[in-house]
Amino acid sequence: MKIMNTKKGSAVHTSRGVTLAALVAAAAFTLGCGPQAPEDPAITAVSWGGSYGRAYRGAIQVPFMDETGIRVDMEDYNGGLAQIRAQVDVDAVYWDVVDLEMADAMRGCDEGLLEPIDIDMLPPAPDGTPAREDFYPEMQGECGAGMLFYSTVYAYNADHFPDERPATMADFFDLEKFPGRRGMRRVPQVNLEFALIADGVPLDDVYATLSTPEGLDRAFDKLDTIKDQVVWWEAGAQPPQMLADGEVVMSTAYNGRIFNAQILEEQPFVIVWDGQVLDYGQLSIVAGTPRLENALRFVAFATTGESLAAVARRISYGPARRSGEPLVTTHLATGVEMAPHLPTSPENIARALRNDWEFWVDNQDALNERFSAWLTRAN
Known part of the structure; x- marks a missing residue:
């Protein structure tokens, strides 16, 4: 399933004639419908490793696998677009979801290296506030969902x-x-x-x-x-x-x-x-991944206020969504108050x-x- 790049504001369709918005909506809906069949393909999520990688695994990777039955393999990298560009250029995409710095997310979007993501199709806040109103404005991009404030x-x-x-x-x-x-x-x-x-x-x-x-x-x-x-x-x-x-x-x-x-x-x-x-972190999907639906499910899960707060209770980065902030109380392992340690x-x-x-x-x-x-x- 490959996305055809179109100009901003036009409908985005997959090669099977399914709109990306419909895929995102389906991904968000099926998060609450239990694990998928075992044959569903695993996805590869790429992030920064180290203590952040450990927080990511505990707050997002493991809970997502437990809830959906989709295996998530983690890889570390040091940022940039070179590896993404190489995969897309030769039509051999094996990364699916990547943590990006905001500038790289915007450049990757402009170059057609990343799938567009409709923020309006991401899950609302627990009180029903639409995602577009819940995400801080600076966290909103065409080809990514906001993750965390870091400095x-x-x-x-x-x-x-x-x-x-x-x-x-x-x-x-x-x-x-x-x-x-x-x-x-x-x-x-x-x-x-x-x-x-x-x-x-x-x-x-x-x-x-x-x-x-x-x-x-x-x-x-x-x-x-x-x-x-x-x-x-x-x-x-x-x-x-x-x-x-x-x-x-x-x-x-x-x-x-x-x-x-x-x-x-x-x-x-x-x-x-x-x-x-x-700075602002974005979670993006590599253009042309054959595992688009599962990648979208992962992004929808990872960028809820609850998931972002779960990361922030393990490492001192602020959630991209307003609904996540009240949930960042103490450090999960030590009980230290997190507020004084957040860059925001x-x-x-x-x-x-x-x-x-x-x-x-x-x-x-x-x-x-x-x-x-x-x-x-x-x-």
Whole structure:
């Protein structure tokens, strides 16, 4: 069953003449109708691994399999569209549902790599509020269902700073005041924003500044000041390990990974929320999957308020739906109150920069190229 891409607003039909909206509606309806027959094909869900992957499995994968009888195989990846593009280009799709960063979800939709998903066909909130009103507006895309609010922050190991401690984004770039190696993700996004914030650019002006040649130069110049002290990471599980091993004294990281290290492993890590880049996760379906109906059932299940809250009670990422928020009470394993650890809490969001995914959709390729060239250039 393969979706034919059409322009926005037109009807979307499968090759069997069934509308995608009807498939989504059927998927949502059949979630409450018990397990399917054993011969129904398994699906592959792809996500970020590590502590988030464990939360995903406990909150979504296992309950979905128990409720529907559909096997879900999990795979980990480090983001991006390259593997999805390769599968779609050769018409050999073996991934079905993928956790994507918002900019990648939008780019993938534009390129025809992802199936359109009609938000109006997703299950309503428990009180009957339609999905479109229940999902936060920034979580709504044409080819994805909103998952979670998460943020890239920086964190430090308190054991390395017995006296004065880092408190601002500028401190991350201050090697004189806070000496030691830094960890940063090997991509331009967030690093460029952090560099400008550290250099004094107001949060409201960061993307306008990055949109100019002078602003980009300024960001790369700021990165130059710490480049020879940076250890580059690619997988979200790496920063907590680097901090624990003493490979770095502070690192950019996903807030939930640091939370789990703090709470479950009792690591002496401290999150600096100043200048956090707040981002949005989308759950998308790879275009051309022959397991479309089961993939839709999985998306409908995974993006209910109850499922999203179940994830947020295992790792500190905020639900994409309003109905999920009251259900995020305490950490499931330890009983710790979750509210102070969410990136969307009033205290933490006060100095947050919301990721401008449109900027990255427009500039990703050019900035990837420039960032790669910058990495190989000697200072």
